[in-house]
Amino acid sequence: MNIIESFKSLWTETGLAGFLAAGGWGNLVMIFVGLVLIWLAIKKGFEPLLLIPIGFGGILANIPFAGIAHEGGFLYIIYHMGIASGLFPLLIFLGVGAMTDFGPLIANPKTALLGAAAQLGIFATLIGALLLSKYVPAIGFDIKDAASIGIIGGADGPTAIFLASKLSPDLLGSIAVAAYSYMALVPIIQPPIMRLLTTPEERAIEMKQLRHVSKAEKIVFPIMVLVLCILLLPSATPLIGMLMFGNLLKECGVVDRLSNTAQNELINIVTILLGLAVGSKLAAEKFLTLETLGIVLLGLGAFCIGTAGGVLLAKLMNKLCKDQINPLIGSAGVSAVPMAARVSNKVGLESNPHNFLLMHAMGPNVAGVLGSAVAAGVLLALCR
Amino acid sequence: MNIIESFKSLWTETGLAGFLAAGGWGNLVMIFVGLVLIWLAIKKGFEPLLLIPIGFGGILANIPFAGIAHEGGFLYIIYHMGIASGLFPLLIFLGVGAMTDFGPLIANPKTALLGAAAQLGIFATLIGALLLSKYVPAIGFDIKDAASIGIIGGADGPTAIFLASKLSPDLLGSIAVAAYSYMALVPIIQPPIMRLLTTPEERAIEMKQLRHVSKAEKIVFPIMVLVLCILLLPSATPLIGMLMFGNLLKECGVVDRLSNTAQNELINIVTILLGLAVGSKLAAEKFLTLETLGIVLLGLGAFCIGTAGGVLLAKLMNKLCKDQINPLIGSAGVSAVPMAARVSNKVGLESNPHNFLLMHAMGPNVAGVLGSAVAAGVLLALCR
Amino acid sequence: MNIIESFKSLWTETGLAGFLAAGGWGNLVMIFVGLVLIWLAIKKGFEPLLLIPIGFGGILANIPFAGIAHEGGFLYIIYHMGIASGLFPLLIFLGVGAMTDFGPLIANPKTALLGAAAQLGIFATLIGALLLSKYVPAIGFDIKDAASIGIIGGADGPTAIFLASKLSPDLLGSIAVAAYSYMALVPIIQPPIMRLLTTPEERAIEMKQLRHVSKAEKIVFPIMVLVLCILLLPSATPLIGMLMFGNLLKECGVVDRLSNTAQNELINIVTILLGLAVGSKLAAEKFLTLETLGIVLLGLGAFCIGTAGGVLLAKLMNKLCKDQINPLIGSAGVSAVPMAARVSNKVGLESNPHNFLLMHAMGPNVAGVLGSAVAAGVLLALCR
Amino acid sequence: MAEGFVLMVVGMSVVFAFLGLLVGAMNLCATFFIRFAHWFPEAPAKAAQPAQKTDDCTAIAVAIAAIKARIG
Amino acid sequence: MAEGFVLMVVGMSVVFAFLGLLVGAMNLCATFFIRFAHWFPEAPAKAAQPAQKTDDCTAIAVAIAAIKARIG
Amino acid sequence: MAEGFVLMVVGMSVVFAFLGLLVGAMNLCATFFIRFAHWFPEAPAKAAQPAQKTDDCTAIAVAIAAIKARIG
Numbered sequence A, B, C: 001m002n003i004i005e006s007f008k009s010l011w012t013e014t015g016l017a018g019f020l021a022a023g024g025w026g027n028l029v030m031i032f033v034g035l036v037l038i039w040l041a042i043k044k045g046f047e048p049l050l051l052i053p054i055g056f057g058g059i060l061a062n063i064p065f066a067g068i069a070h071e072g073g074f075l076y077i078i079y080h081m082g083i084a085s086g087l088f089p090l091l092i093f094l095g096v097g098a099m100t101d102f103g104p105l106i107a108n109p110k111t112a113l114l115g116a117a118a119q120l121g122i123f124a125t126l127i128g129a130l131l132l133s134k135y136v137p138a139i140g141f142d143i144k145d146a147a148s149i150g151i152i153g154g155a156d157g158p159t160a161i162f163l164a165s166k167l168s169p170d171l172l173g174s175i176a177v178a179a180y181s182y183m184a185l186v187p188i189i190q191p192p193i194m195r196l197l198t199t200p201e202e203r204a205i206e207m208k209q210l211r212h213v214s215k216a217e218k219i220v221f222p223i224m225v226l227v228l229c230i231l232l233l234p235s236a237t238p239l240i241g242m243l244m245f246g247n248l249l250k251e252c253g254v255v256d257r258l259s260n261t262a263q264n265e266l267i268n269i270v271t272i273l274l275g276l277a278v279g280s281k282l283a284a285e286k287f288l289t290l291e292t293l294g295i296v297l298l299g300l301g302a303f304c305i306g307t308a309g310g311v312l313l314a315k316l317m318n319k320l321c322k323d324q325i326n327p328l329i330g331s332a333g334v335s336a337v338p339m340a341a342r343v344s345n346k347v348g349l350e351s352n353p354h355n356f357l358l359m360h361a362m363g364p365n366v367a368g369v370l371g372s373a374v375a376a377g378v379l380l381a382l383c384r
Numbered sequence D, E, F: 001m002a003e004g005f006v007l008m009v010v011g012m013s014v015v016f017a018f019l020g021l022l023v024g025a026m027n028l029c030a031t032f033f034i035r036f037a038h039w040f041p042e043a044p045a046k047a048a049q050p051a052q053k054t055d056d057c058t059a060i061a062v063a064i065a066a067i068k069a070r071i072g
Ligand code: NA
Pocket: A153, A154, A155, A156, A333, A334, A335, A336, A368, A369, A370, A371, A372, A373
């Protein structure tokens, strides 16, 4: 060991040398992508709780020679401990369940169907991904990849991460980034579609006050959903089960200390680790491809089609039932809780400044979470 | 892949199909058992912090085709990470230690003997389990199983889970359920035994005010207990060590942030995961056997004998010492902190409405925790 | 199994028997060492957050026959999960980053150089360790051991643990104990050196008020440091990256729930587990050697040389620049945040009772954390 | 491609079946809970609390007694 | 031994290079942020908040409306 | 069966031995701490705090000085 050699050896392992080496530009670009995600999160308010950790994880994973996302690196360890195993998304779902009030859905059950219709985006996008693979030579999504891309349309982060980590772990980074980015863009993506598909009269429809939901009903609800899921679709029970477990902790009223921890410290710790680990999947060779562009475009399509599906079913239901629904709440069926429900409320106020749709939109909004978990269950059962 | 086949394939993997298949009824019954545990926890107040997660874990573990408790499933992973390794019960003990005030025991040392006598239930039940195996053909407990069943009489959840996970993991589910259920039933099980074994005069004995215990004594206490345990019984030091570590964090007064985290967020997170993982051991083929009925009966016996042991030793001590003890505090020696001490207080008030035994009963109550950890150490050392 | 034999078997596994067996005195001495660490922590206020868990871990690891730190024991599991993998020190760094305000450094950038000079202690001690190995026959540190011992001079716990666990896991226990002990002794070690190397006039120098640092600068700072580290020294990016990630969570202002969890519950949980796991490396056969004495002496030297390095560079800078620096803040460059900065302030007040150096000393103080992480990166890159 | 259409038909059917059945179940449940509302006085989870409350009162009484004893 | 001196020279050089460059970067950064301070009105992270604030106001308004509706 | 009785005898002996010795140790300890109570003024853990308190006072003083400097 002498001084010159030591400096040389350090120099060959600097990031500068790494970026100048063959393929190093890819890492540089990915670090820039990570910085952009962080900038979007901080300055533009794009889902900062997730995109800051994901962006930072992406930067760390692309540092030349550090091997943070390779075997033995700490992001590799976190990824395998928490995401490959499915634990982190399920623990996030536990916390989400403990934070969610299903009251608005229980008070107006039929809005659950809007949350079903909005899942159309998932399956349409799946077909789109297969079409793209067929007609664009540089893109080669198989059925598992297509399913993982489709789930972006579920507008639900943990579901997307859970499914993609099982079916297409290599695409996990881009899928999660697309899902969270579009969830942040919901206030921009949805309103034009909502206005296009509805008349001003429809947008002004006032809905009748939601009934009061008793404590007992709220306790029975998570059990009921779980039982239904067990009977119909066991492959969705990890997701639905943890969501309902969290909700039961919240509603039962006798384990508030567990419920509070699930919706605060536990979900925060897991969010930090999950974000970093998801970011560690932003590897240059996987991300800087035409396929990522395909995922971005398909993801946008997924959100648009899901929005349209929800709105159109609401209009159809108005044709069939006498109890009128404001079709603007249909768009909330994509989930993206609570952003999409707020969008419904805001667009509704434009047409009728006394028409507060927020609580009405929360019904399809939370139903959308169930809907996309069910869709994920179907995809897990049939695409594995 | 065509539509009909896909529906068929989904149908063959529904819970409905699973329950109708050979052996499926067992899962159905276990799900019902899980629901009953949740109902007992919510409506009847049976140790909800543990029985809700355990019940939910039992439901999830019995969903056909979901494989949540099988290799690769998330409850399997949690179980192996936290229970097979012994970590979760030890972390719970850390939190319990940080929540426990040993002051009442230090103020009246000889009540520690009551906490020893009440461990009689553990060993009597162990013998009972062996007897049952000998005379009932359908029941075949070996010495390890018998030891794990006996520990139910320790009336201490983490100790029971720690021991059973080492000696008889297959019985862990039923043992934990029995232990927590009987702990919840202490106000019903103990009073008749206490009244039967004492005279009204004994029950009215007033005890002299506990002396003040200085901070220094409270700091020295956990160290002293640990040193004693090291000298006498190393096999009990994981349990006793973590309990005393938690207590030292609490009493030393210079690491309050660690103590607070240990007794709040950490214990809550671990409780959620431990409960689910324990529930994952409620497998139909292990639970729906005559052996479980045996465990339930033996567990009840364990609580009764432990209660009697504590009360009778108190009466004996009154014969030998001039400083009189109200024998009602003997029953608190089974642990079940703080329920058993409350029961002593309540029964005492019936005989003498000015006789508050709560603080006096806390001495044997916390000594009982030490006693059952010591008993677990002996069983670990001799039955492995 | 009969009674006599059982008692005999228990007796052969008591701690008493263990201590009396060959080599058992070592465990006894180590338990005493653990008790001394706990006493220093509680009574003398020596870094209690770390030394209580480390001391307790040391006791648990040295219990004969319990095997708590051997394969299958719970401290072994915690060690491998959290320290061998590097996770725990990195998570601590995340929390430290979320607690650190780099404002004083940003307001007076050139004080960063003091944080560089104070790292002289690391490398001088490394040379000292090699010298000792050469001239003392009973001591045989290789280059990895020497690097791990040198890092004590970084006066930064997580960095020392991270580096030592990678290069010399067998010395981890003594290195961590030395590092934290000397950090606690900073108020005793540093002042004589500071007074020796400075004149009363120098000690009385008043520094001009620090400028206000805007929010935007504080957000850009962690990104800037990370980018620099990526370009120059990828091997330091796990440490620097997590520190800066934590700091970004704090400063960006949009993810306060993550920042709060990182600097409270998460760091507390990890501190408890990390301390116990570090303590589990206090094995008698490794600790009760002349090498440990060497480490203790070298560690003291490291702190002294680092202190001198910082003070002397400050004096040199005063020769070269017109903007005068009080050389007392140079000693804060060793890190030991915030103790060393408080020492600068206190010694400064002795010479000039109106001269508050605390905020000025925070600059080199936090720069010292960066400096020792960089030094660790160099050692990792060249000594592996 | 064909697979995609199969998945869409099957997937949307299952999603609608699930949420449709859930609508039915919620309606049944609502009927039940409105019909038998008197069985479930609001805050049913509090059932277990009165017992505790008495205990806590006792605890307070004990504490007061203890303080009195120590002072007196 | 020689290794130790090599490590000291290399190590201290890298530490000084790193923190020296950081000093330069901080000075540049300070110049930039002081020169263009008007681009960064204090509390820049609040940019995203007004939107939320309106939403929250809406939420409160909704809640009030809901309460009125339930009472009236 | 016989094993069970062996375990009961051995187990209960150890439990009583452990808690019995603990009684002895607690009594010794109590004698010691009552005899030498003056060595342990209540709140002994506070020993380390005065130092910190001064430091905190210093910190406050510094802060006040800083504010004054910035205002003035
Ligand atoms: Na959805």
